[in-house]
Amino acid sequence: MSADKILVIGSEGQIGTVLSHALRDTYGIANVITSDINQPRKSVIGHFEKLNILDGERLLAIVRKHKITQIYHLAALLSAKGEQNPRQTWDVNMNGLFNVLEVARQENLDKIYFPSSIAVFGGQTPKKATPQFTVLQPETMYGITKEVGEHLAQYYFKKFNLDVRSLRYPGLISYQSLPGGGTTDYAVDIFHKAVKGESYECFLEPDTYLPMMYMPDAIRATIELMNAPLDKISMHYGYNVRAMSFSAEELAAEITKHIPKFEITYKPDFRQKIAESWVENMDDTYARNDWGWQEEYDLPAMVEDMIVNLKRINKQGSSEYDEKMFL
Numbered sequence: 221m222s223a224d225k226i227l228v229i230g231s232e233g234q235i236g237t238v239l240s241h242a243l244r245d246t247y248g249i250a251n252v253i254t255s256d257i258n259q260p261r262k263s264v265i266g267h268f269e270k271l272n273i274l275d276g277e278r279l280l281a282i283v284r285k286h287k288i289t290q291i292y293h294l295a296a297l298l299s300a301k302g303e304q305n306p307r308q309t310w311d312v313n314m315n316g317l318f319n320v321l322e323v324a325r326q327e328n329l330d331k332i333y334f335p336s337s338i339a340v341f342g343g344q345t346p347k348k349a350t351p352q353f354t355v356l357q358p359e360t361m362y363g364i365t366k367e368v369g370e371h372l373a374q375y376y377f378k379k380f381n382l383d384v385r386s387l388r389y390p391g392l393i394s395y396q397s398l399p400g401g402g403t404t405d406y407a408v409d410i411f412h413k414a415v416k417g418e419s420y421e422c423f424l425e426p427d428t429y430l431p432m433m434y435m436p437d438a439i440r441a442t443i444e445l446m447n448a449p450l451d452k453i454s455m456h457y458g459y460n461v462r463a464m465s466f467s468a469e470e471l472a473a474e475i476t477k478h479i480p481k482f483e484i485t486y487k488p489d490f491r492q493k494i495a496e497s498w499v500e501n502m503d504d505t506y507a508r509n510d511w512g513w514q515e516e517y518d519l520p521a522m523v524e525d526m527i528v529n530l531k532r533i534n535k536q537g538s539s540e541y542d543e544k545m546f547l
């Protein structure tokens with residue numbers, strides 16, 4: 221059996237920055253190739269290929285050149301950015317995924333990872349303990365592309381035996397990297413203001429609950445899902461995965477336990493409607509039963525770790541961009 225050789229697409233984003241590092245730790249630097257439409261940060265280690273995912277020929281060439289066996293396909297436009305340009309969002313998110321699936325099928329790759337999102341929910345979806353199999357009526361172009369993406373993942377597995385795996389990530393919170401234009405970004409931005417002693421103006425209402433997850437849990441969930449034996453994977457749709465759920469006022473209250481002078485104000489914008497179309501918390505029984513998912517971080521543990529790490533980074537005098545380098 222050939223060794224695993226991994227291509228990460230969209231490696232310079234919020235998740236890719238951290239996931240690429242974790243994959244290199246697991247598989248070795250030489251076995252993880254990173255790629256993005258944007259140039260890498262200066263600190264990037266290992267081999268990087270510039271790639272626009274809409275260029276299927278170049279993707280094929282990279283896969284052949286490096287003898288890739290697995291792809292983690294992260295490149296996408298997220299919910300808020302997506303609503304500024306729905307057509308481009310369809311193009312990048314759908315045609316990009318299609319290119320990945322086609323190259324993977326042609327080249328007989330072992331496994332593909334495609335992240336889905338809580339954005340697949342909407343309309344009549346039950347808001348609490350949202351079941352794995354439920355009404356999906358996404359109200360953003362981003363959510364529509366994630367729902368179709370999940371169907372494509374299942375379709376390619378059934379029709380072509382291509383092992384595509386997926387998680388419905390909640391909003392992700394990280395100190396290592398900045399978010400790239402989603403509705404849950406407030407839950408990262410708030411920390412950057414708080415540790416600098418500044419107040420934060422939140423673009424969501426104080427009492428809107430959303431599912432959230434700390435980045436170390438998200439990375440572990442991703443790698444555990446990908447490493448689970450195929451006979452433990454009961455579906456190739458996105459698995460619901462749960463860690464914590466909170467509103468902006470609850471997050472702010474937790475932050476003030478560490479930074480008592482911290483203040484938050486609220487000025488909801490178009491992202492409020494997007495957040496209201498999503499759910500409060502998910503039932504993730506399938507992930508727990510199939511491949512043993514178990515979160516480690518709840519709200520207090522996440523807040524403490526974020527503040528400790530961001531204070532350390534600030535003390536080292538980094539700019540926000542440089543913060544992406546602290547892994």
Ligand code: NAD
Nearest residue numbers: 230232233234235257272273295296335337389391392400
């Ligand atoms: P991000 O916006 O931070 O990063 C996306 C990366 O993709 C960027 O580095 C960008 O340069 C790159 N990219 C954009 N267009 C490209 C193209 N045409 N070709 C190649 N690269 C391109 O996003 P993220 O938060 O890291 O999310 C990664 C994946 O996880 C996405 O599919 C997203 O939908 C999904 N996801 C993220 C969250 C979250 O909270 N961050 C939640 C649910 C799902």
Ligand code: SER
Nearest residue numbers: 298299337402403404
């Ligand atoms: N965090 C993402 C967003 O807000 C959810 O997929 O768009």
